[in-house]
Amino acid sequence: MDAAEFRRRGKEMVDYVADYLENIEKRLVYPDVEPGYLRSLIPTEAPLEPESYEDVIKDVERVIMPGITHWHSPYFFAYFSAASSYPAMLADMLCGALGCIGFSWAASPACTELETVMLDWLGKMLQLPECFIAGTHGSGGGVIQGTASEATLMSLLAARCKAIRRVQATNSNYSESDVLGKLVAYTSEQAHSSVERAALIGGVMMKQVPADNSYAVRVDMLKKMMEEDKAAGLIPFYFCATLGTTPSCAFDRIVELGPLCNEENIWMHIDAAYAGSAFICPEFRPLLNGVEFADSFNFNPHKWLLVNFDCSAMWVKKRTDIIGAFKMEPLYLKHENQESGLITDYRHWQIPLGRRFRSLKLWFVFRLYGLQGLQAHIRKQVALAKVFESLVRADKRFEICAEVIMGLVCFRLKGSNELNQNLLKRITDSREIHLVPCQLSGRFVLRFAICARTTESSHIQQAWRHITQLTFELLQEPSH
Numbered sequence: 001m002d003a004a005e006f007r008r009r010g011k012e013m014v015d016y017v018a019d020y021l022e023n024i025e026k027r028l029v030y031p032d033v034e035p036g037y038l039r040s041l042i043p044t045e046a047p048l049e050p051e052s053y054e055d056v057i058k059d060v061e062r063v064i065m066p067g068i069t070h071w072h073s074p075y076f077f078a079y080f081s082a083a084s085s086y087p088a089m090l091a092d093m094l095c096g097a098l099g100c101i102g103f104s105w106a107a108s109p110a111c112t113e114l115e116t117v118m119l120d121w122l123g124k125m126l127q128l129p130e131c132f133i134a135g136t137h138g139s140g141g142g143v144i145q146g147t148a149s150e151a152t153l154m155s156l157l158a159a160r161c162k163a164i165r166r167v168q169a170t171n172s173n174y175s176e177s178d179v180l181g182k183l184v185a186y187t188s189e190q191a192h193s194s195v196e197r198a199a200l201i202g203g204v205m206m207k208q209v210p211a212d213n214s215y216a217v218r219v220d221m222l223k224k225m226m227e228e229d230k231a232a233g234l235i236p237f238y239f240c241a242t243l244g245t246t247p248s249c250a251f252d253r254i255v256e257l258g259p260l261c262n263e264e265n266i267w268m269h270i271d272a273a274y275a276g277s278a279f280i281c282p283e284f285r286p287l288l289n290g291v292e293f294a295d296s297f298n299f300n301p302h303k304w305l306l307v308n309f310d311c312s313a314m315w316v317k318k319r320t321d322i323i324g325a326f327k328m329e330p331l332y333l334k335h336e337n338q339e340s341g342l343i344t345d346y347r348h349w350q351i352p353l354g355r356r357f358r359s360l361k362l363w364f365v366f367r368l369y370g371l372q373g374l375q376a377h378i379r380k381q382v383a384l385a386k387v388f389e390s391l392v393r394a395d396k397r398f399e400i401c402a403e404v405i406m407g408l409v410c411f412r413l414k415g416s417n418e419l420n421q422n423l424l425k426r427i428t429d430s431r432e433i434h435l436v437p438c439q440l441s442g443r444f445v446l447r448f449a450i451c452a453r454t455t456e457s458s459h460i461q462q463a464w465r466h467i468t469q470l471t472f473e474l475l476q477e478p479s480h
């Protein structure tokens, strides 16, 4: 393909994408395929001779689309939202074209510098404390990770390294493995599985702190566990708080938990993967109070801030904590400016070496929506969740299972877990709307998350009609 053909095909692709998104709600949101469906639709070997572009693009509808779950359909209510906007898609296209791998400042100065400034812009939108803002001389700063899971892992590994050095500084006879065997990390029993996984990867013990009846961790629970562990000779070193838990969007009480972590020299990381975007709205910002006690904070603009996957924003209070933990300096990655102190080499802030120019997506989205446009998006989705909540509350057969604070509604039919499992099965099998479940206090609960940018009140009403129709059919069955 030469530049002339690329121009033509590129324009066609933009039309294809715009048509897909404009008409997405006509497609069944959940695919009707069996595992292994795709293999039989394409050859077993890659082609020897080049094929025509027409043949490739035809196969997108034949091979790919039947197996797509349409995350951007206004009838998609599963998991948490995956952000999508046209400005972000255009920026991603430019990122692909530049194709630079910005592991160091010298590897593409704009890639590094725009990222640092965008994370400052975003940090200011969230009113993060000054210590997290890089500026020109700050000791903190932000980085774009691929996912919240990576951010959690990075924070845990940095905390582990810091704790080992601290303990060895006062007990020189302790080997690294002596300390490792005593380290203990904590997180909520409601935390995302990626937190427990970070501890598995990091080779440290992690304990789950019981949550209160609003599914949040409170300080007394963490304190009690830590005291017992210290008495048993263990060394508490890390706590991962969640703001906006995956099952029910609960908020750990970081205003109480933060001071305890600071007193005990425990790294506090905050995982606000979904809910973090909402803190750009002054009315939601109080939920972030206490971030000043955190060592690191992360959320995913790729969930709720109209920036397409992947873009997970992470800030650290002391950049030396994270850089110092993983620094490797082979000759081929050195450059003459690195000692100047003015620049960042992001390869030290992450697990992989290579990195895409993801801050372009933030830059385009921030400029084309403005803070007000982004706030309007968040507020609209929270209002839609309230619409759904009131529909559920008005139907005496159903109950709401957790406070609705953001764009997630947890609800269930009053009755057994089996009844609710059956309802979800009918919903999934119908493929018209898509939800996933969670477990709260041992009960099977349906999660209804407002996801697509284009979801309107009419879609919520239609989804509710669909759910109540399936409920009616379910309750008609003799077994119920």
Ligand code: PLP
Pocket (backbone or CB within 6 Å): 079, 080, 146, 147, 148, 149, 150, 192, 194, 242, 244, 245, 246, 271, 272, 273, 274, 300, 312
């Ligand atoms: N943390 C929380 C609270 C989440 O809700 C999720 C995903 O929904 C994650 C972490 C994982 O996010 P990622 O896919 O960016 O690793």
